[in-house]
Amino acid sequence: MARMNPEPFSPYRNLIISGYDGTSRYALIRRIAAQVNAPALDLEMEIQLREKLSLEALRQTYGEAHTRTLLKALCAEFALQRGAVIAMPAAPLLDEDIRARLLEHSWLLVLNCQLNEMLRRLHAQHGARFHDPSVRRAFLHHIRQERKLHALGNLDVLDTTDLTPEQTANYALTFWRHHELARLKL
Template sequence: MQERLNIQERPDIQERLDIQEQPGVQEQLDTQERPDMQEQPELQKQQECSSGNVVLIGFMGTGKSSVGRRLAARLGFRYLDTDQEIERVTGMSIVEIFTHHGEARFRAEEHEMAKTLGALRGQVVATGGGIVLNPDNLTVLREQGLIIALTARPDVVWQRVAHRTHRPLINQSITVEEIAAMMERRMPYYQSADVTIDTSDKTVREIVDQLVDYLRRREAERGERWLICQTLAVEKGG
């Protein structure tokens, strides 16, 4: 049974968050791979200022995409979802990739996306639940990123996702027990996160509030830059 803690800290792993400044890489990605960013100077400022990315991992239906979108808005960061980005670059839906090209192709696309997004900064990245299956993905995402794991009880996940049709690994006849078994197999991968939040009995807003508090604490205790970037941007006149 998942421990019902609000925020479960992993101080042993947090030290890995020595964000390395890589202006060369940043510049290259900003101007070449994501030209759309050039048109948004405010976002660029946030990226330059921030300590890195906030990366959400966790099982399907734990709320990574919902929380990620709202958290990005609160931080003034760009929101990127690996699934959405894969759909954008391939021109196919996730279901189409699985159906016509197989899961291995999807995992290959996911790996490329992890490398691309992992090199950016100042993004909230919501990942797909299976991204952790390739340990190299977590390694690259951790290079510039704080890793946040979202969890939820199997019955809660079932309620949130069983009726939806856009996840190839979840069909409408899936049982709570099957979800529990899949979750159990993946749990060790999610446990390497810097911090874990059980979302089962919380609203998206409450989860975002907790994450914002957590990031504020890191700013105060470690001198990292997350929320402060917005203040600095305002002080500098936008």
């Protein structure tokens, strides 16, 4: 018997993936984007390509004002995209102006998982490096920063504690498809 494929999905609005679950957001957005032939954009990677510095190094080197200006400019570019999958750290989304601009034409899905599972994933991913207290401290700082997004409330959160990366990608794609179809029916 022939297997029925779901109807083709050509999204108009973007899907923003934020939050942190101990896995690679970039790998996740690439997996989702490949399924719908959409562009995959990563804010942190874009900053590194343009500025030759990480977001944190940029903040330490040039200060908060310069970093915020750069983030606003990049997020304005990303807001002009249509049908893209975007990986975004929590920091820019905590800025109300940036968040409002991005969410005009995007759906936001925040990843989360239990702390013990997140640490297990980080240990599996980084091995012996994870035993260094300064590396662990940096990871915990990063986790705290990403979890500030939850304080905003009223967000769509995906608990990935018991999900594989493939299941997470499939859920995110279903979330995107569902929201796009609901928008079209209005």
